Amino acid sequence: MEKNTDIKKAARQHLEMETFFSGGLMPKTKQAQQQLKQTRQAQKNAAAELEKIADEVGKCHRCELGQTRTNAVPGEGNPNADIFFIGEAPGADEDAQARPFVGRAGKLLDKIINAMGLKRTDVYIGNILKCRPPENRDPGHEEITSCLPHLQRQIETINPEIIVALGAHAAKTLLETNKSIGQLRGQFHEYYLGLGTPPIKLMATYHPAYLLRNYSTENRKRVWEDMKKVLAELNLSVP
Ligand code: SF4
Numbered sequence: 001m002e003k004n005t006d007i008k009k010a011a012r013q014h015l016e017m018e019t020f021f022s023g024g025l026m027p028k029t030k031q032a033q034q035q036l037k038q039t040r041q042a043q044k045n046a047a048a049e050l051e052k053i054a055d056e057v058g059k060c061h062r063c064e065l066g067q068t069r070t071n072a073v074p075g076e077g078n079p080n081a082d083i084f085f086i087g088e089a090p091g092a093d094e095d096a097q098a099r100p101f102v103g104r105a106g107k108l109l110d111k112i113i114n115a116m117g118l119k120r121t122d123v124y125i126g127n128i129l130k131c132r133p134p135e136n137r138d139p140g141h142e143e144i145t146s147c148l149p150h151l152q153r154q155i156e157t158i159n160p161e162i163i164v165a166l167g168a169h170a171a172k173t174l175l176e177t178n179k180s181i182g183q184l185r186g187q188f189h190e191y192y193l194g195l196g197t198p199p200i201k202l203m204a205t206y207h208p209a210y211l212l213r214n215y216s217t218e219n220r221k222r223v224w225e226d227m228k229k230v231l232a233e234l235n236l237s238v239p
Pocket of ligand 1: 063066067131
């Protein structure tokens with residue numbers, strides 16, 4: 001999947017300038033090589049920044065969950081992903097393995113991603129909270145406030161085309177709204193990382209754990225309709 005990052009735009013502009021000054025005589029293969037080199041460098045930079053964030057998350061004690069976790073769960077996936085799936089918080093399996101969405105809900109998310117014609121390694125997966133709340137209770141307001149900067153840096157680094165907010169907590173936090181997931185899902189919203197930054201499209205849908213608890217044909221159909229909209233927005237065909 002091709003991304004439209006600022007770095008890629010800059011690389012394209014640089015290439016256009018070189019072509020202009022060389023009178024269009026620069027061999028096409030050289031242009032392609034240069035572009036590839038710049039894209040690879042951008043990918044390396046994003047991967048390095050994500051590792052840095054993961055390292056900081058691993059040492060973070062900004063909220064009390066830093067005392068109760070077994071492992072922090074920073075997130076994982078493609079540093080240049082077009083789609084960033086964001087859930088609520090790690091559960092017991094995630095806390096034990098330090099990886100997001102690896103329990104039953106994670107298996108269902110894998111199925112959804114595969115049904116979209118993608119692999120887990122094509123996308124990025126993370127949570128609003130990086131540490132498990134005891135007994136899987138709801139995230140606290142202060143915990144969200146403390147943890148959000150980690151996620152915001154991940155979003156800034158990955159610069160995805162689309163964020164998929166999984167469940168009410170993720171959708172409400174990212175969109176700063178009290179509307180229910182039933183009201184929010186099924187349509188694109190705009191997520192703003194900060195003033196002056198262009199919005200990122202956000203699709204809200206049901207959390208896989210909710211889907212497991214309410215495994216009706218109707219609910220599965222709703223999630224699939226949401227994912228089809230994501231694919232269409234990325235100009236990807238529906239498998
Ligand atoms: S939940 Fe977030 S803010 Fe709290 S300790 Fe873990 S990483 Fe730090």
